[in-house]
Amino acid sequence: xxxxxxxxxxxxxxxxxxxxxxxxxxxxxxxxxxxxxxxxxxxxxxxxxxxxxxxxxxxxxxxxxxxxxxxxxxxxxxxxxxxxxxxxxxxxxxxxxxxxxxxxxxxxxxxxxxxxxxxxxxxxxxxxxxxxxxxxxxxxxxxxxxxxxxxxxxxxxxxxxxxxxxxxxxxxxxxxxxxxxxxxxxxxxxxxxxxxxxxxxxxxxxxxxxxxxxxxxxxxxxxxxxxxxxxxxxxxxxxxxxxxxxxxxxxxxxxxxxxxxxxxxxxxxxxxxxxxxxxxxxxxxxxxxxxxxxxxxxxxxxxxxxxxxxxxxxxxxxxxxxxxxxxxxxxxxxxxxxxxxxxxxxxxxxxx
Amino acid sequence: xxxxxxxxxxxxxxxxxxxxxxxxxxxxxxxxxxxxxxxxxxxxxxxxxxxxxxxxxxxxxxxxxxxxxxxxxxxxxxxxxxxxxxxxxxxxxxxxxxxxxxxxxxxxxxxxxxxxxxxxxxxxxxxxxxxxxxxxxxxxxxxxxxxxxxxxxxxxxxxxxxxxxxxxxxxxxxxxxxxxxxxxxxxxxxxxxxxxxxxxxxxxxxxxxxxxxxxxxxxxxxxxxxxxxxxxxxxxxxxxxxxxxxxxxxxxxxxxxxxxxxxxxxxxxxxxxxxxxxxxxxxxxxxxxxxxxxxxxxxxxxxxxxxxxxxxxxxxxxxxxxxxxxxxxxxxxxxxxxxxxxxxxxxxxxxx
DNA sequence: ATTAGCACTCGGGACTAATGAGTGCTAAAA
DNA sequence: TTTTAGCACTCATTAGTCCCGAGTGCTAAT
Numbered sequence: 001x002x003x004x005x006x007x008x009x010x011x012x013x014x015x016x017x018x019x020x021x022x023x024x025x026x027x028x029x030x031x032x033x034x035x036x037x038x039x040x041x042x043x044x045x046x047x048x049x050x051x052x053x054x055x056x057x058x059x060x061x062x063x064x065x066x067x068x069x070x071x072x073x074x075x076x077x078x079x080x081x082x083x084x085x086x087x088x089x090x091x092x093x094x095x096x097x098x099x100x101x102x103x104x105x106x107x108x109x110x111x112x113x114x115x116x117x118x119x120x121x122x123x124x125x126x127x128x129x130x131x132x133x134x135x136x137x138x139x140x141x142x143x144x145x146x147x148x149x150x151x152x153x154x155x156x157x158x159x160x161x162x163x164x165x166x167x168x169x170x171x172x173x174x175x176x177x178x179x180x181x182x183x184x185x186x187x188x189x190x191x192x193x194x195x196x197x198x199x200x201x202x203x204x205x206x207x208x209x210x211x212x213x214x215x216x217x218x219x220x221x222x223x224x225x226x227x228x229x230x231x232x233x234x235x236x237x238x239x240x241x242x243x244x245x246x247x248x249x250x251x252x253x254x255x256x257x258x259x260x261x262x263x264x265x266x267x268x269x270x271x272x273x274x275x276x277x278x279x280x281x282x283x284x285x286x287x288x289x290x291x292x293x294x295x296x297x298x299x300x301x302x303x304x305x306x307x308x309x310x311x312x313x314x315x316x317x318x319x320x321x322x323x324x325x326x327x328x329x330x331x332x333x334x335x336x337x338x339x340x341x342x343x344x345x346x347x348x349x350x351x352x
Numbered sequence: 353x354x355x356x357x358x359x360x361x362x363x364x365x366x367x368x369x370x371x372x373x374x375x376x377x378x379x380x381x382x383x384x385x386x387x388x389x390x391x392x393x394x395x396x397x398x399x400x401x402x403x404x405x406x407x408x409x410x411x412x413x414x415x416x417x418x419x420x421x422x423x424x425x426x427x428x429x430x431x432x433x434x435x436x437x438x439x440x441x442x443x444x445x446x447x448x449x450x451x452x453x454x455x456x457x458x459x460x461x462x463x464x465x466x467x468x469x470x471x472x473x474x475x476x477x478x479x480x481x482x483x484x485x486x487x488x489x490x491x492x493x494x495x496x497x498x499x500x501x502x503x504x505x506x507x508x509x510x511x512x513x514x515x516x517x518x519x520x521x522x523x524x525x526x527x528x529x530x531x532x533x534x535x536x537x538x539x540x541x542x543x544x545x546x547x548x549x550x551x552x553x554x555x556x557x558x559x560x561x562x563x564x565x566x567x568x569x570x571x572x573x574x575x576x577x578x579x580x581x582x583x584x585x586x587x588x589x590x591x592x593x594x595x596x597x598x599x600x601x602x603x604x605x606x607x608x609x610x611x612x613x614x615x616x617x618x619x620x621x622x623x624x625x626x627x628x629x630x631x632x633x634x635x636x637x638x639x640x641x642x643x644x645x646x647x648x649x650x651x652x653x654x655x656x657x658x659x660x661x662x663x664x665x666x667x668x669x670x671x672x673x674x675x676x677x678x679x680x681x682x683x684x685x686x687x688x689x690x691x692x693x694x695x696x697x698x699x700x701x702x703x704x
Numbered sequence: 705a706t707t708a709g710c711a712c713t714c715g716g717g718a719c720t721a722a723t724g725a726g727t728g729c730t731a732a733a734a
Numbered sequence: 735t736t737t738t739a740g741c742a743c744t745c746a747t748t749a750g751t752c753c754c755g756a757g758t759g760c761t762a763a764t
Contacts, residue, residue, distance in 0.1 A: 025726050038738050043727070060744045061726050102514050140488050140504055148510055150502055152492055158500055160510055162454050237588070237609055240602035250592035257589055377757050390707050395758070413714045413757050 002052075002073075006045050008033050010054055011078040013046075014066045018318050021243070023063030068281040071293070071315060075278050079320045084328055091117060092329050096336070103127055103156050103337055108232055110309055110333055115235030118322060120313030123262060123294075127337065128229035129155050129305030133189045137181045137219060144168045149215065151222040153190065155305055159226045163218040167211045176208055177215060185219065193223040229307060231262040244291055244314040255288035256312070265294065276327055281315050291315060295322055297330040301337045309333065354404075354425075358397050360385050362406055363430040365398075366418045370670055373595070375415030420633040423645070423667060427630050431672045436680055443469060444681050448688070455479055455508050455689060460584055462661055462685055467587030470674060472665030475614060475646075479689065480581035481507050481657030485541045489533045489571060496520045501567065503574040505542065507657055511578045515570040519563045528560060529567060537571065545575040581659060583614040596643055596666040607640035608664070617646065628679055633667050643667060647674055649682040653689045661685065 002010065012033035016024045024032075026039040026046060035042070046064055049055045054070035057063065066074065095113030096106065107124040114122035136152040142162065147169055150160040167173070184201055185193070198220045202209050236256055240249050256262070265284070276297045282290045289312070296310035309330060311322065354362065364385035368376045376384075378391040378398060387394070398416055401407045406422035409415065418426065447465030448458065459476040466474035484507045492500040494514065499521055502512040519525070536553055537545070550572045554561050588608055592601050608614070617636070628649045634642045641664070648662035661682060663674065 023726090027726080039726095040738050040740090041736085044737085047728075057727085059746060060728095061724085061746070063726065135494065136492050138490055138492055138502070140490055140502065142487065142504060142508070148502075148504060150490070150492065150500075150512070152494060152500060156494070156514070158512055158514075160502070160512065162508070162510075237602060237605040240592075240605060250589060253589040253592065375757090379757080391757095392707050392709095392759095393705085396706090399759075409758085411714060413712090413755085415757065 005035065005037075006049060007078055008035060009042060009045050010049055010066075010070060011074060013049075013055055013064055014070060014074040014078070015320075017065055018316055021316060023058055023065050025063035028063070068283070068315065071280045071319075072283075075280070075319055079323075081324045082321045084324050088117075088325065089328065092325065093332065096329075096332060102158070104230065106333065106336060107307065107309065108234075110329060111232050111234045113329065114309070114311055114326070115238060117325060118311050118313065118317075119235075119238050119241075120311045120317065121233060121235045121239055121256065122309070122311050123265065123296075124232045124309040125263070125307040126157065126230045126232075127155055127299075127301055127305040127307040128227070129301070130191060131189060131304045132157075132226075133187050134185045134193075134223070137185055137222075139174060139177050139181075139215065141169050141174070147215070149218045149222060151219065151226060153226050155301070157226045159222045161218055161222055161225075163214055165211065165214050173211055177212065180205070180212065180216075181219075190223050190227045193220060195220065229263070233262060239313065242314045242316075244316060252288055252292070255286065265296075275330070276323060277310075278319065278323070293317055293319075295319070295326055297326045299330045299334040299337065301334065305337075357387060357389075358401060359430055360387060361394060361397050362401055362418075362422060363426060365401075365407055365416055366422060366426040366430070367672075369417055370668055373668060375410055375417050377415035380415070420635070420667065423632045423671075424635075427632070427671050431675075433676045434673045436676050440469075440677065441680065444677065445684065448681075448684060454510070456582065458685065458688060459659065459661065460586075462681060463584050463586045466661070466663055466678070466681065467590060469677060470663050470665065470669075471587075471590050471593075472663045472669065473585060473587040473591055473608065474661070474663050475617065475648075476584045476661040477615070477659040478509065478582045478584075479507055479651075479653055479657040479659040480579070481653070482543060483541060483656045484509075484579075485539050486537045486545075486575070489537055489574075491526060491529050491533075491567065493521050493526070499567070501570045501574060503571065503578060505578050507653070509578045511574045513570055513574055513577075515566055517563065517566050525563055529564065532557070532564065532568075533571075542575050542579045545572060547572065581615070585614060591665065594666045596668060604640055604644070607638065617648075627682070628675060629662075630671065630675070645669055645671075647671070647678055649678045651682045651686040651689065653686065657689075 009029060012029055013024050016028065016032055026042045029035075029042050029046075030037075030039050033042075046055065049070075050057070050064065053067055054073055055064040056067050058065060092113055095116065096109055104126050107126050111122040111124045114120075114124075132153050132155045134151065135154050136150075138150045140148040140150065142148055145165050145168055147163050147165065148160055149163050150158065152158050165173075180201075198216050202213050202216060205212055233256055236253050239245055239252060242249075245252055265286075276295065279294045279296070281293065284290070284292065284294060291314060292312055293315045294310055294312050295317075296308050298306055298308045300306050310326065311317075361381060364381050365376050368380065368384055378394045381387075381394050381398075382389075382391050385394070398407065401422075402409070402416065405419055406425055407416040408419050410417060444465060447468065448461055456478050459478050463474040463476045466472075466476075484505050486503065487506050488502075488504040490502045492502065494500055497517050497520055499515055499517065500512055501515050502510065504510050517525075532553075550568050554565050554568060557564055585608055588605050591597055591604060594601075597604055617638075628647065631646045631648070633645065636642070636644065636646060643666060644664055645667045646662055646664050647669075648660050650658055650660045652658050662678060663669075
């Protein structure tokens with residue numbers, strides 16, 4: 001634990017640097033930190049902080065800049081989360097519009113809101129619920145040998161896909177299909193639908209197997225698509241403006257562009273004790289992010305489904321202001337989604 | 353019309369500049385242009401070309417660079433579209449995968465292909481067909497007071513939206529709904545569905561009006577969504593690499609980010625005599641694009657539906673190579689989509 | 705009409721000098 | 735023992751200067 005005064009100085013350095021982006025020197029600190037000591041004393045403390053690895057100087061004759069460890073210490077011990085102002089609250093709320101009832105849209109909107117609000121890039125995932133089950137499957141004929149299959153899950157995710165069949169689609173076929181679907185899929189957890197399950201089912205169909213097979217494979221595809229939580233990134237171009245990325249912003253954008261690691265980004269470390277996670281610089285496991293920080297917050301729907309939303313920006317970001325904003329946004333999302341979830345859960349299995 | 357030799361020189365300048373990005377001088381041209389004249393003669397011609405506004409020099413002691421007018425003249429009169437090599441063909445083809453039957457996906461894939469192939473940004477629109485009509489509308493109950501409405505158009509576009517109802521959804525309601533839908537919407541051109549039409553319909557329902565209203569409004573929304581051709585942009589981050597955008601790439605990306613003008617970009621000038629359109633620098637109506645060129649190609653499905661696909665990049669792009677590539681890609685798209693269209697058109701109105 | 709020759713221009717790189725913010729250290733003061 | 739004043743030192747940054755060389759435009763000869 002750092003001595004009181006040194007903490008104060010570190011906090012002042014971090015906050016000042018976050019605000020101005022310039023290395024901060026001992027003189028400047030004198031007035032900012034509210035300490036009644038001379039700049040020389042502060043310099044001594046700063047030398048200590050430097051030795052301990054919390055701050056560093058870009059070059060000999062410059063002020064100090066927080067290191068990653070410095071940010072970490074600040075975030076863990078010194079930072080006082082700011083109170084959200086009323087107009088900020090409103091701003092966050094007004095960005096979210098949840099009439100549509102579609103979780104994917106809500107998360108998208110939440111991302112956009114964060115982008116507007118923070119001027120960073122935002123990342124969000126649609127809820128993934130290991131206990132989600134199939135609510136409904138519909139087949140909509142499109143042409144003699146083509147149909148749309150529509151899948152709806154208990155979490156409100158809707159997926160659809162076109163499917164070409166080998167044989168013409170007749171009324172009989174449709175009836176048979178909805179029969180099979182009703183018996184085998186309704187209420188089935190998404191995780192239970194896999195290739196083996198589909199093949200076993202096809203095998204059991206006997207004569208109908210040939211005509212049904214493509215349709216069932218399509219169902220499998222849809223379930224797959226619905227299981228994977230979608231990762232959404234927006235506001236990347238905001239990052240271009242920050243001088244810390246300067247010339248190699250392209251690299252970062254390219255990295256963010258290929259979706260694969262994004263899921264990893266938010267899934268992150270398993271310590272679910274805290275609902276908000278701050279990752280600074282190389283704490284992100286990717287070297288492309290070594291100059292970036294993420295603030296990731298998990299939302300919950302009921303007890304099972306979870307997802308995450310957060311931001312990506314330069315390590316020099318206003319943590320104390322951003323954390324409460326993201327927390328607030330997450331709360332709203334959780335509430336919205338839980339409402340719908342409740343509604344749906346209570347609906348039972350009524351059919352027409 | 354420029355004299356033969358001057359044309360040759362202009363072409364050489366444009367091509368050389370496109371290749372190297374460096375201003376090209378008289379000496380260099382001597383060997384490139386294949387002219388057996390001295391550099392002094394070439395200088396005289398260059399002076400003429402400069403006077404005519406086709407080329408310019410960045411500073412007094414530098415070589416020449418094509419002006420916008422220079423590119424234009426080159427593109428209109430001098431450029432010989434390159435033959436596509438076999439492996440380039442394959443590369444384009446392999447990027448497109450049209451098993452899914454979903455036009456939106458195909459266009460998306462086409463965009464990605466262009467991005468990979470050209471290293472520029474790609475833009476594409478989904479087909480818009482003024483004669484498109486409603487093929488099917490389904491209602492899928494989700495919870496007591498909530499349903500998914502799914503719309504399918506004759507062009508294969510599928511849209512869905514959640515809808516909250518004021519009264520619980522009963523089997524009766526569902527039957528009534530599909531009855532109304534069948535009678536009033538099936539086969540209706542998208543353009544015929546509008547607020548007035550919906551209101552008239554609601555008014556005619558009498559007692560059922562209250563329960564149906566939200567559902568019908570949702571249909572209206574869906575039709576709206578299906579009518580508007582979606583604009584897709586990808587590969588923006590590629591543009592960061594080009595030094596012509598240097599420091600203000602952010603501006604361009606921001607511009608491309610807000611979707612609104614994108615539709616305008618591709619809809620463009622009405623001269624439909626040529627299926628491929630090249631817009632150089634300020635020929636694009638937006639000042640953010642004054643250093644960019646677009647190559648836009650229109651695809652057709654049957655006789656009605658059209659859309660566009662193209663690229664955006666710095667004016668210094670290899671027009672003679674890109675034009676045939678994009679043309680080829682467009683041909684493939686047209687073919688793919690037309691195939692499905694035929695299939696669907698021939699399907700008639702069979703119902704289950 | 706073409707060409708050789710030449711003076712001229714000017715961006716960019718290399719080098720130098722001056723500036724000044726900020727430091728670390730030392731020795732005196734509290 | 736802690737704090738402070740003072741001072742020499744470092745080094746990024748900026749401005750100034752010089753020089754090089756690619757490329758030009760012009761003129762006079764072919």
